[in-house]
Amino acid sequence: MTSPRAATRPYVGRWWDTIDDGRVQCNLCPRHCRMNEGQRGFCFVRMNTGGQLILDTYGRSSGFCVDPIEKKPLNHFLPGTSVLSFGTAGCNLGCKFCQNWDISKSRETDTLADAASPGAIADTAVGAGATSVAFTYNDPVIFAEYAIDVAAACHERGVRTVAVTAGYIEAEPRPEFFAAMDAVNVDLKGFTEEFYRTVTGAELEVVKDTLRHLATTDTWLEITTLLIPGRNDSDAEIAAMCEWVVSELGPDVPHHFSAFHPDHRMRDVERTPELTLRRALQHARDAGERYAYTGNIHDKDGDTTYCAGCQSPLIVRDWYRMVDFHVTPDGTCPICGAAVPGVFDPAGPGDFGPRRIPLRIAPR
Structure with a gap:
């Protein structure tokens, strides 16, 4: 089996145009960065x-x-x-609280530790016994072409794919990117435009559009919200x-609520x-979410995971260790027979x- 493309450089990306003044405009995310010769976009990894x-x-x-x-x-x-x-390096958001900032804000792309073709990654996953490959640490939207090629190689070998993303992507590339993923977080x-604008440098409505799109697909979807004291944790906003x-x-x-710890440009926040x-x-x-979770704290x-029908504990976890598992092989609760989505x-x-x-x- 061969990968869709070898990991050759330089790699010409997709979703861009040449505009009248000779600059290159990237159309992958809503920033639509316009770059003169030698310039890089906001994400720092897409360049003219x-x-x-x-x-x-x-x-x-x-x-x-x-x-x-x-x-x-x-x-x-x-x-x-x-x-x-x-992950790779760079990001198309500017989150002041980024907890992977050493990767997502990296400007040292020449020091990336590992080089691998899509096929090499898929083969490594098989050899390691991994059921899936996750594009994470920084946002895979900015390396969408690479992620899509890796996903194709993985699917050839029976390995599934996962994207961990902020969902800040334009409408045109959105369907193809997420169609390559078996699951997305x-x-x-x-949940306010002010928070997105002032703290992440992005737009909430774009992320809503991404979530609406994913809800119509077969890609499994979960959501994570990092709650930051005094920034996005009011009762009104959460509700x-x-x-x-x-x-x-x-x-x-499923909706995961995670604990913030001081990092990057928000070290003064508790x-x-x-x-x-x-x-x-x-x-x-209270709002009717049937599968809500906490993260970054020890909270049984x-x-x-509770059954939405009878509230029986179906999957009991201790941090990342599974303690009990009671979902039947056909994906239902053994007590009341209610379906368990997933x-x-x-x-x-x-x-x-x-x-x-x-x-x-x-590298190969």
Whole structure:
């Protein structure tokens, strides 16, 4: 089996035009960066070279690691299995609270640790026993061409693919990018345009459009919201967000509320109190979200998947370790027979546990 393209450089990207003044305009995300010769876009990895848009990080990564799928976080997608995770460099958002800023804000693309073709990544996943490959650490939207090619190579080998993304992508490339993914976790970073504009440098409505699109596809969708004290954690904002999720996406989309810790340009903000996450959990349940979770804290209730019909605990977790699993092979509750939404292996859950295994891939 061969990969769709070799990881050759320079790689000419897609979704761009040459405009009247000779600049190159990138059409991948709503920023529509316009670049003179030698200039890079906001994401820093898409650039004008010789009048063409070049993706400078095609075939290069900031590192590879085998993780539990629950770390993405995905709680309803092949529970207990392992995922080969990797990212590149750069980002098309400017989040002041970024907790992977050393990767997403990197301007040192020539120091990326590993180089690998799509086929090499897929082969490594198979060799490591990983059920899926995750595009994560920085936003895969900005290396969409590379991610799509890796996904094709993975699917040839029976390996599934996961995107962890902020969902900041234009309407034209959106369907093709997400069609390459078996599961997606979208960071819904807040629920006001002011928060998005002042804290992330992006637009909320674009992310809403991405979520609406995903809700109409077969790609499994989960959402994560990092709650930041005094920024996006008010009762009114959380309640409005949860009500929108239920009305626009449906009650079965899992929603993870995660704790912030001081980082990047928001080191003066306190950690998220556990009470805030439990309050968000209650808002989600009150709004009708059937599968709400807490993250970055040790919270048994917030880690557990409950049956929407009889409230029996179906999947009990301790951090990233599965303690109990009671979903039937046909994806239902064994007590009341209610369907449990998600992607479950009829053979049962995996047993990878909370391990983290760094890997290196030899370039080829």
